[in-house]
Amino acid sequence: PHDLNCLTISELEKLAADRMDKQTRDYYNEGADSGSTLAENIAAYQKYRIRPRVLRDISSIDTSVNIFGHRNSIPLGVAPTAMQCLAHDDGELATARACKQMGVVMGLSSFSTTSLEDVKGALGEHPGALQLYLFEEREHSRKLIQRAKKAGYKAVMLTVDTPVLGRRNLEIRNQFKLPSHLKVANFNRDDDDDDQGVKIKDKIASTNEGRKRSSETESPKRTPPTGPITFHTHAPNPTLNWERDITWLQSQCHPEMQVWVKGIATAEDALLACHHGVDGIIVSNHGGRQLNGALATIDALPEVVEAVRSQSKNIPVHIDGGVRHGTDVFKALALGADFVWVGRPVLWGLAYKGQEGVELALKLLEDEFRLCMGLAGVTRVEDIGKEYLVKMDRSGF
Numbered sequence: 001p002h003d004l005n006c007l008t009i010s011e012l013e014k015l016a017a018d019r020m021d022k023q024t025r026d027y028y029n030e031g032a033d034s035g036s037t038l039a040e041n042i043a044a045y046q047k048y049r050i051r052p053r054v055l056r057d058i059s060s061i062d063t064s065v066n067i068f069g070h071r072n073s074i075p076l077g078v079a080p081t082a083m084q085c086l087a088h089d090d091g092e093l094a095t096a097r098a099c100k101q102m103g104v105v106m107g108l109s110s111f112s113t114t115s116l117e118d119v120k121g122a123l124g125e126h127p128g129a130l131q132l133y134l135f136e137e138r139e140h141s142r143k144l145i146q147r148a149k150k151a152g153y154k155a156v157m158l159t160v161d162t163p164v165l166g167r168r169n170l171e172i173r174n175q176f177k178l179p180s181h182l183k184v185a186n187f188n189r190d191d192d193d194d195d196q197g198v199k200i201k202d203k204i205a206s207t208n209e210g211r212k213r214s215s216e217t218e219s220p221k222r223t224p225p226t227g228p229i230t231f232h233t234h235a236p237n238p239t240l241n242w243e244r245d246i247t248w249l250q251s252q253c254h255p256e257m258q259v260w261v262k263g264i265a266t267a268e269d270a271l272l273a274c275h276h277g278v279d280g281i282i283v284s285n286h287g288g289r290q291l292n293g294a295l296a297t298i299d300a301l302p303e304v305v306e307a308v309r310s311q312s313k314n315i316p317v318h319i320d321g322g323v324r325h326g327t328d329v330f331k332a333l334a335l336g337a338d339f340v341w342v343g344r345p346v347l348w349g350l351a352y353k354g355q356e357g358v359e360l361a362l363k364l365l366e367d368e369f370r371l372c373m374g375l376a377g378v379t380r381v382e383d384i385g386k387e388y389l390v391k392m393d394r395s396g397f
């Protein structure tokens, strides 16, 4: 049964636009600066055309793949996007239920408007990955990681493309603010006491005092953020680095949870990620919300894949950004990605019809992907290779 009002992701985008207030629509849809990287993430897929093979008996097609020890119905997951209760009252719970229903792995933003425990409750045995921003105040991150482990998340994805926040002009103009009935549910909780019963925020205030004093000698300008944890104050962390932070994160997460890095865009960093023993890479530019002018992710993918495959330990390479059709999933896989993640289409589904809308978004992409496999003459995901693609030059664009 089709939803006759909505047969494509671009129709879903329009339907969703009417259902969101301006602040939410702008926040979800915009890219950084002029938005050219956001637009290119989408357009760059058009440079590739598919070379279909025929007469291959495609009567039985298997679109599924393994991820985090589970069978995923398609090589696609829901990318972590913040504050989903802005789109629909059921927010992240609706997304989790839809993911479970559709057999699709869910990435949860640290800045969710539903707690990670409640989201995992809705997922049940179905796999979830928690997106992390590593805070300068380590204690906050340590607690969050412990909670994710206890709740049963399979992996953390450390977002590494956010040392500072990209410039999002609509967000600035709208003076974006979470409405008072919503909160960032993983932080600033009344029960954020440490073992001695000291309020975390008091502890942090005193730690920061200490930090400020000791750092005055090294770098007088740097003061880590204090006060309640918000996306704008705490997510960007300019001090993040490979040596100290990845090693620390692995010590906190392993062996129960894998450590992935999200936001790799070059071969150089892919090699460093391999060198530091991460469990997987997500090629991402944050949906064009960080460095505008950065390469479209599908254009960055080949160099990352080549770098990773040159290493003796082969780690998975995933990609997100600009995936709006099942053929995009096929193209990303043909260029060497193992799996793709989608951000905005899920938010549009949520805004359109809550859980049902997210299921619709995932179903459209699944149907399109299955159709693409069949029409291209492929019956197994692992057989999708670069022989199925041709890159057009400018004149063919």
Ligand code: FNR
Residues within 6 Å of the ligand: 027, 028, 029, 041, 079, 080, 081, 082, 109, 110, 111, 131, 159, 262, 284, 285, 286, 287, 288, 289, 320, 321, 322, 323, 341, 342, 343, 344, 345
């Ligand atoms: C994001 N993204 C994101 N990424 C992350 O690591 N942590 C986060 O909290 C968020 N929040 C967020 C909010 C909104 C509104 C959007 C649109 C995106 C980025 C996200 O995980 C993913 O990289 C992109 O959304 C992928 O691009 P598409 O699929 O939206 O084009």
